[in-house]
Amino acid sequence: xxxxxxxxxxxxxxxxxxxxxxxxxxxxxxxxxxxxxxxxxxxxxxxxxxxxxxxxxxxxxxxxxxxxxxxxxxxxxxxxxxxxxxxxxxxxxxxxxxxxxxxxxxxxxxxxxxxxxxxxxxxxxxxxxxxxxxxxxxxxxxxxxxxxxxxxxxxxxxxxxxxxxxxxxxxxxxxxxxxxxxxxxxxxxxxxxxxxxxxxxxxxxxxxxxxxxxxxxxxxxxxxxxxxxxxxxxxxxxxxxxxxxxxxxxxxxxxxxxxxxxxxxxxxxxxxxxxxxxxxxxxxxxxxxxxxxxxxxxxxxxxxxxxxxxxxxxxxxxxxxxxx
Numbered sequence: 530x531x532x533x534x535x536x537x538x539x540x541x542x543x544x545x546x547x548x549x550x551x552x553x554x555x556x557x558x559x560x561x562x563x564x565x566x567x568x569x570x571x572x573x574x575x576x577x578x579x580x581x582x583x584x585x586x587x588x589x590x591x592x593x594x595x596x597x598x599x600x601x602x603x604x605x606x607x608x609x610x611x612x613x614x615x616x617x618x619x620x621x622x623x624x625x626x627x628x629x630x631x632x633x634x635x636x637x638x639x640x641x642x643x644x645x646x647x648x649x650x651x652x653x654x655x656x657x658x659x660x661x662x663x664x665x666x667x668x669x670x671x672x673x674x675x676x677x678x679x680x681x682x683x684x685x686x687x688x689x690x691x692x693x694x695x696x697x698x699x700x701x702x703x704x705x706x707x708x709x710x711x712x713x714x715x716x717x718x719x720x721x722x723x724x725x726x727x728x729x730x731x732x733x734x735x736x737x738x739x740x741x742x743x744x745x746x747x748x749x750x751x752x753x754x755x756x757x758x759x760x761x762x763x764x765x766x767x768x769x770x771x772x773x774x775x776x777x778x779x780x781x782x783x784x785x786x787x788x789x790x791x792x793x794x795x796x797x798x799x800x801x802x803x804x805x806x807x808x809x810x811x812x813x814x815x816x817x818x819x820x821x822x823x824x825x826x827x828x829x830x831x832x833x834x835x836x837x838x839x840x841x842x843x844x845x846x847x848x849x850x851x852x853x
Contacts, residue, residue, distance in 0.1 A: 535610055539563055539570045540685055544693050544816065547787060553700075553809035555802070556816050558690065561791065565606040566599070566630070567821035568686065572709050573603035575681025576670040577611070586668040591616060593669045595657040597706070597749050598627030599821050600672050605634035616660055618653040620644075622749065626825045645743050646736075647673065647755045678709035678759050679716070686710065687717025690816050698725060700809070702802050702817040704751035704794040705729035705768065708760025710818060715764045726766040730794075730801040733772035747773045747829075750794035750820060769801040776800050780823060780831050790823035793831065 532538040542563060544556040560568035580586040591614040592604050601617035608615035615636040619628065621643045631638045639660070641653040649655060654673060661669045672678050690698060701718055703711040708729070715727035730751055731737060734744035737753035746752060748771075753760065776797035783789040783799060791799075798817050809815065823832060 535564050536574055536607065539565075539574055540689060542689075544690075545789075547817075549803075549806065551806050551809050552811040553813035553815055555809075556694070556814070557789065557819050558816055559789075560818055560820050561795075561822035565603040566825065567603065568682075568710060568818060569599040569603040569820075570606070571685045572672065572678045572681035572713075573600055573670065574607055575684060576672070576675060576677045577604070577607055579677050579680075580668050580670065586613070587666060588612070589666065590614075591664050591667040593657055593661050593664060593667050594618075594672060595652075595654040596672070598623045598631070598825065599750060600670075601636065601638075602627065602630050602634065604670070605631050605636035608636065609634050616657075616664070618657040618660065620653050622747075624749065624826050625828045630825070643745070672709065672759075673707050673755065674757050674759060676758055678707055679713035679761065682710050682713030683717045684713075687714040690714060691718060691721055694814055694816065696721065697814045698722075698816050699813045700726045700728070700805075700815040702728045702730065702769075702798050702805075702815065704798050704818065704820055705731050705753055705760065705765075706751045706794075708753065708757065710820070712759065712761040712764050714818075716761060719764060727764055728801060728805065729760075729765045729768045730798045731768050731770050732797070733770040737768070738770045748776050748793040748797050749826075750792065751797055769804055771797040771800045771804075775803075777831050779803075781833075784823065784832055789819065790832070791819045792821040792823055792826055795819040795821065796831075 542559050547555045549555050563570040592608050593616045595618045605615045617636050618639045641656050642651050644652040647654045705711050711729040718725045732746045732752035734746045735752035736743040779796040779800045
């Protein structure tokens, strides 16, 4: 059995048990093993297919959207597979690796200044809207405000988690940016069992966390920085705020002690879980989302203190004594 296109390979990512100081079973959903490298493959494909069904995206058209990177990469992969031109606007804080990946898929990338508010005319979202208006036969999935974002995770991610845990999942932790993942998958799990607890991980200095007074943060992929119908607060049991220091420190722990090289949003999710670890019980089954890989952030030196310049190591035969 084989996938007829790369798009058929989206999903069915593994759950891996984490050895943490708790009697509960904690399972990491490795969404970075999707073909485009993140959980955004699911929602992006769902939004594109819905647009095709509704006639909003026609053959030969152009897909335009704003992205912190992963959603845009998913769209670029989908566009390459389906024959659409793709234009992605990104914030200046987007990692170099994400930018290069977008270009590698053939997408046009527009880098915009970092702004505190999404409504700012220079923001990457505002620039995407301007491009949409100026480009004939174009479609914008508009992940930040399109409810199909959450519906995609309801249709794809939620059922997969339920099936993989044989319906035993009791807690669900996911990063909260657009809110699509935590709202869509969380709503599906709660529809199966209303007792499931859903935790959304927010950046500690986001618009929502600060009551409308956001401050810059390094974590990419999470942070509730605007009001949107995509995020369903009635589904979320609790929002857990995580700052840069604990999220970035967790990246090293996961890589060095668990062999999991994940991105900053996954570090934040793991740090949020650690806050709630004392509340977990023996029979609890916890699923946490690791949304993308650390390989997309290596240039930011989150994982070590080494400089970018690589030094030639001494020959092993020239080292008289080596401690391991």
